[in-house]
Amino acid sequence: MKKIKNVIIFSNNHDWHSKQLKKELQKLSCKVFYRSLEDCYINTSLKKKIYIPGFEQTLPDGCFVRIIGKGSFEQITRRLTILHVLKALKIPLFNDIDCIEKTTDKSMTTFLLSYFGLKTPLTWVPEKKRIAKEILQKQSKKKLISILKPLFGSQGKRIKILKNNKLNESLDNVYYLQNFENNKSRTSEKNWEDYRILVCHQKVIASIKRTNKKELTNISQGARPIKINPNKEMVKIAIKASSLVKADYAGVDIIKDKNEKLKILEINSIPAWKGLQKTTKKNIAAILAKAFLKKINKKKS
Ligand SMILES: Nc1ncnc2c1ncn2[C@@H]1O[C@H](COP(=O)(O)OP(=O)(O)O)[C@@H](O)[C@H]1O
Ligand SMILES: [Mg+2]
Incomplete structure (x- = not known):
């Protein structure tokens, strides 16, 4: 009989994604615990030096990181430290903390992409x-x-398109400035568009085009997801990008520039997949749950 695995899903808001994952993980003999990084803390009086509610005696077999949550610079740093501690304690994290850090800081992702030759x-x-x-x-x-x-x-929150290259405001006194690629679709609809490719363990599991009446094409900005069959180049660069940050799974945002060349905008190491799920018969949560379990079992063997 398979040994039951105790796994955590970290989020401060256990939404549709958590529920989907929980259902699929339970099918794979996991006992699933909803936890929030806000509630875990360093406690040096404990043997493992970390307090996770409900894990006073034994640590979890693995943690799926869904949401880190909003907070001050100090709060976020503290929560990331919890993930670093779990890594030091050899608990498999999906995605790993190093991957999450590299991709959360957009400037680091951009550096890695351009330095390693991805457009x-x-x-x-x-x-x-x-x-x-x-x-x-x-x-x-x-x-x-x-x-x-x-x-x-x-x-797409707090993003500003500087049509006249005029700077009216600063965002936290850091200026992440990028060339705006004119990706307005040349179809009759004339919508703005980009692509989101979901990669898991070096395989593309779902791909969409996101189209919107405004420039920002995030689903949360009102964009419509349309299923696409990505061409070879799109598949190649999406997989390369996710490998670059050693992601177990990643949502890679790609845009076509005015010369139809593909450019990577960012790599999301905590991507939502609700929009993508609407476009595919594959059960995305089931694929992610299997990959997560594979990572846990690999560590044990
Ligand atoms: N350089 C760019 N040129 C044109 N559109 C862009 C560019 N960067 C971002 N966008 C638009 O803004 C959206 C959000 O940008 P992104 O870098 O993915 O940040 P976020 O983390 O907020 O999703 C993209 O999906 C795209 O529609
Ligand atoms: Mg994005």
Whole structure:
């Protein structure tokens, strides 16, 4: 008989994704615990030096990291430390903390992508407003548009398209500036579009085009997901990108520039898959649960 595995799903809001995962993990003989990183803390009086509610005696067999949650810089750092501690205690994390850190900081992802030869839009990340303005002036001279993103953003929130390359505001005194790729669809609909490819253990498991009436094509910004069959190049770069950050699974955002060249916008190591699920008969949560269990079992063997 299979030994029951005690696994945690970390989130501060156990939504549809947590429920889907729980159902599939239970089918694989797992006992699933919903926990929040907010409730775990370092406690040096304990043998393993970490307190996880309900895990006073034994540690979990693995942790699926769904949501880290909002908070101050200190709160987020503390929660990431919990994940570092779990890694040090040899608990398999899905995704690993190193992967999560590399992809949460958009500037690090951009560096890795461009340094390792994966095409990504031209990007500059200064702290000084003076430098940011100089960069934007050069963009104007070349008749290019720029986009300003928060370093740790998601769901298209707080992103500004700088049509005139004018800087009205700063986001946390960091200027993540990128060349705005004109990806307006050349179809009759004339919508804006990009692609989201979900990769798990070096395989593409679902792919969509996201189209929207406005420039930001996140599903949470109102974009419509449309199933696509990705071409060879799209598959190749999505898998390469996820391997670059050693992701167990990742949502890779890809855009077509005005010359139809593919460029990677970002790698999401905690991607939502509700939009993707609507476009495929595959059970995404089941695929992720299996891959997570595989990682746990690999560690044990
Ligand atoms: N360089 C760019 N050129 C054109 N559109 C972009 C660019 N960067 C981002 N976008 C648009 O903004 C959306 C969100 O950007 P992204 O970098 O993926 O950040 P987030 O983490 O908020 O999803 C993208 O899906 C795309 O529609
Ligand atoms: Mg994105």
